[in-house]
Amino acid sequence: MTTPVSFHPQAFIELALSRGVLKFGEFTLKSGRVSPYFFNAGLLNDGEALSLLAEGYADKLVQCENVGVIFGPAYKGIPFVAATAVALSQVHGKSVPWGFNRKEAKDHGEGGVLVGASVAGQEVWIIDDVITAGTAIREVVTVLKNAGATIAGVLVALDRQERGQGELSAIQEVQKELEIPVHALITMKDLMDYLDAKGEKEALANMQAYREKYGI
Template identity: 85%
Template sequence: MSTTKTFNPQAFIDLALSRGVLKFGEFTLKSGRVSPYFFNAGLLNDGEALNLLAMGYADQLMHCEHVDVIFGPAYKGIPFVAATAVALAQHHQKSVPWGFNRKEAKDHGEGGVLVGADVQGKKVWIIDDVITAGTAIREVVSILQQAGAEVAGVLVALDRQERGQSELSAIQEVQKQLNIPVHALITMKDLMDYLESKGEIQALANMQAYRTQYGI
């Protein structure tokens, strides 16, 4: 079984910038904080971009334990989890069942809110873009647990590494409250390293100031 790493964080940041997924500047978040960068994984909307993201998730999963099923929360997580299943099969010769949830329960056909692989009695990894407040992840964990699954962990594209409602980050809060690991493909530190390597002095200074104020 191949465990060759195909994901390069710096290459992913380059691609994210070229697609407008990642922007540096001044952005007001839902929390009211004024952030020096913005990340919208929904703009990874072409084959090359989605493939690179999926290879990153697949690489990470090869180093995770208990990967019985991978799961994408509706709606953004659905293409992510499907592409990751393909990447695991193509690049790592590992075939992993995958599923997702509906926002609203279906009352005909197979019914319910879960689609795809059976999760009952299985250890499930959730794949999503970011954890901002942790509310959405907690909802998905609850849905999976009600279906008899054991949530083994969460994979996200970006860890903002900033405080949530407490001195912990949203990711740290999820890890502590749910007692599961949360891994990220890139972090705010990776973004700062990227800016430093490109000589973007002002953007880096803005990031450092933001991290000083809100970082963990």
Template identity: 60%
Template structure:
């Protein structure tokens, strides 16, 4: 398996491991989606390696390599950021600093909310799985600001490319608000392309209908 991230390869592995499913799924928003992505099932070495290689490739292309700091939000972001740091070193010879947060502040030992790299005064790239409304990411931004750190960019595994409150997606809104790049390894369009080549006509029609109703350009 190639170390270079390919969206179609990730989609295949995700389908094989039930991380990505097709069918009818009611989301928190009430929308009935023709597919569902469950990042909690990214629980094999193969999946984690493919995902981490994707994050690392994106960082190698877009981030400042000389003083790279990457951050994963608890809990899912912790293994993602650790694996990405390893992939950056093994595949790109980039020695990134990495850290994550606790859900609750530690009141003994070193204390505090953050673990790992010292983030004070740093520009930090944040790694996340899927962004829907962007609420969790705004909490991460606020947490970093309390540590006198700022967000340099954000990378998510999947961009659903759906409208938020208005005509723009949460990713588009966040990119404009923070004035930083918000990148995605796989988008809704990649999944449609995969279904067009490998899925059924029914799956493809459902995906296209969903995009027409809720999608953004």
């Protein structure tokens, strides 16, 4: 078993920058907001990057007591949850069942929308990249509850820490509505701390202005 290594936000931020996963600049989001940064976890598309992300998720999960099954929503969540199961086993010595869903129900073979470990009667942690509006997470929660699962919580890579339609962030809305914890590996504050440490004054000023306008 590999010696457990704690997840470090700065190391993840540097890797994300090197892979183009994280970019600073000017980006128009689906919401219409012009963001000073953009995060695309789909570009964590090599072994080193995926391993670091998975080790971050695993590091968070071993701090939780109620981990029955880990679950990755289609599509990005599927490789994330599989890699996290490997990290839990190889790094922490914990063999945790994992599963995922299909976008469309299969009408032959085993059928249904759920694949992998059974979630019936289990406490399930959902693993995904970000929560933007919360719609996708709510849909997955409904599928899991209909299958007899209890939702223990959600793990995401990034918390943008910005308001949704109201005064709460999408993550805060999910926590309040579903009464479950949502944890993130890095936050907007981590990004700002990184820019500050690197002396990136212009990018930091843009982040500060954005947070003052949309932050929680």
